[in-house]
Amino acid sequence: MVFELSKSSRIAIVGSGEFGLSTAYHLLQSGYKSITLFDRTRPPVPDGSSVDISRIVRADYEDPVYARMVVEALELWKTTFKDHFHPSGLLCMCASDNRKYISDSLPMVKDLGLPVTEFSNGEEASKYLQLHEGALSGLSGYLSHGAGWAHAANATKQLFEMCLDLGAVFVESAVRALCYATDNLSVTGLSLEDGTLFNADLVIVSAGAWTDSLISSGDRLVATGQPVAFVQLTDDEYERSKDLPIYINFVSGFYVFPPHPESRVVKAARHSYGYTNFSPVNDSERLSSQPPRVAYSKGERPEPRTVLPKDADECIRIGLKQYLGEQIASRDFLKARICWYTDTPTKDFLFDYVPNVDNLFVATGGSGHGFKFLPVIGKYSVGCLERSVNVSLQKKFGWRQSVSNLEDNSRGGTPLMDLKEAEQR
Numbered sequence: 001m002v003f004e005l006s007k008s009s010r011i012a013i014v015g016s017g018e019f020g021l022s023t024a025y026h027l028l029q030s031g032y033k034s035i036t037l038f039d040r041t042r043p044p045v046p047d048g049s050s051v052d053i054s055r056i057v058r059a060d061y062e063d064p065v066y067a068r069m070v071v072e073a074l075e076l077w078k079t080t081f082k083d084h085f086h087p088s089g090l091l092c093m094c095a096s097d098n099r100k101y102i103s104d105s106l107p108m109v110k111d112l113g114l115p116v117t118e119f120s121n122g123e124e125a126s127k128y129l130q131l132h133e134g135a136l137s138g139l140s141g142y143l144s145h146g147a148g149w150a151h152a153a154n155a156t157k158q159l160f161e162m163c164l165d166l167g168a169v170f171v172e173s174a175v176r177a178l179c180y181a182t183d184n185l186s187v188t189g190l191s192l193e194d195g196t197l198f199n200a201d202l203v204i205v206s207a208g209a210w211t212d213s214l215i216s217s218g219d220r221l222v223a224t225g226q227p228v229a230f231v232q233l234t235d236d237e238y239e240r241s242k243d244l245p246i247y248i249n250f251v252s253g254f255y256v257f258p259p260h261p262e263s264r265v266v267k268a269a270r271h272s273y274g275y276t277n278f279s280p281v282n283d284s285e286r287l288s289s290q291p292p293r294v295a296y297s298k299g300e301r302p303e304p305r306t307v308l309p310k311d312a313d314e315c316i317r318i319g320l321k322q323y324l325g326e327q328i329a330s331r332d333f334l335k336a337r338i339c340w341y342t343d344t345p346t347k348d349f350l351f352d353y354v355p356n357v358d359n360l361f362v363a364t365g366g367s368g369h370g371f372k373f374l375p376v377i378g379k380y381s382v383g384c385l386e387r388s389v390n391v392s393l394q395k396k397f398g399w400r401q402s403v404s405n406l407e408d409n410s411r412g413g414t415p416l417m418d419l420k421e422a423e424q425r
């Protein structure tokens with residue numbers, strides 16, 4: 001690598017979600033002096049994945065690397081970010097005859113010394129949680145007591161302010177393109193939406209689901225849309241369900257949070273293989289799955305929704321009925337959205353230099369499980385940037401020369417679908 005990184009290097013970070021902000025924070029903590037963040041509007045950006053009222057914080061992984069990283073992150077969720085963390089517990093359930101994810105995650109949680117309560121059947125779990133009759137029928141699993149949820153938008157806002165306090169500069173602008181040297185072996189900076197050029201010694205792209213529009217990743221990054229719905233509860237319904245844990249069904253992919261303590265709103269969603277939305281990149285022939293474009297500088301805002309594609313609507317309503325009952329499940333959604341993941345083939349994060357470009361680094365690839373690492377994810381990003389973490393982690397988070405998909409046992413429900421086709425069903 002010809003580029004030499006120093007504490008005085010001018011570093012531009014494209015994207016101010018959990019990856020960009022956490023990377024910026026840990027760079028600043030490490031003594032880097034010139035950090036400039038770019039995004040279309042101030043964080044939390046409304047159509048990013050680092051927003052919303054809740055994200056799961058759990059150590060329930062079949063992969064020991066991520067499980068240990070969550071334990072590390074939990075210490076900071078309970079201290080630095082304690083105002084945004086709610087230790088509700090997490091109920092992990094699946095069909096009693098198909099425990100492929102739970103059979104690996106449960107021993108991992110136990111090995112970490114985290115408290116769990118096991119359920120041999122749904123009736124046992126339902127009685128323990130005082131759910132309605134017939135809830136969780138045909139399922140088995142466990143309750144992970146140490147898990148909880150974080151208010152994503154507020155935590156993101158806090159981290160953004162922490163970065164500014166340490167000297168980061170924020171530029172409110174979309175990035176139109178990366179600027180390359182004449183030999184294309186390095187980047188010189190960024191081209192912004194108004195045509196302004198910003199010079200940089202190092203560019204870090206943490207643009208989430210929009211990353212592949214700036215860097216051709218060759219299927220190493222694919223944006224997939226995931227359905228999310230919100231249901232308003234009455235005061236009585238809130239009182240009956242406020243102390244319930246988060247519930248996730250690893251067969252259907254359905255998951256639901258306890259009602260929000262201020263709004264009395266329940267958030268439910270599906271963690272599945274999602275929807276794609278392919279379109280040309282910058283008027284070229286290259287296609288990339290991307291979220292709909294929102295030009296905040298022109299006053300645009302994300303499309304308001306109250307309905308979801310039929311397959312998602314059915315999954316979420318079945319899950320709500322199973323956990324919270326028919327009355328809540330049949331209610332109109334208060335609002336809905338498509339939340340965009342940035343998937344990698346292995347579902348590992350991507351922290352690496354782009355091959356054959358000396359000073360272009362990518363920090364992204366949340367794959368639907370990145371937000372819980374908000375307090376520490378930048379530590380690993382910076383470690384890969386500096387080549388200071390162990391080689392096994394550099395390889396795990398590295399730019400893979402061959403692209404092959406591995407099954408993600410934490411996802412359930414429908415296979416990958418085109419969003420436009422799903423909307424028409």
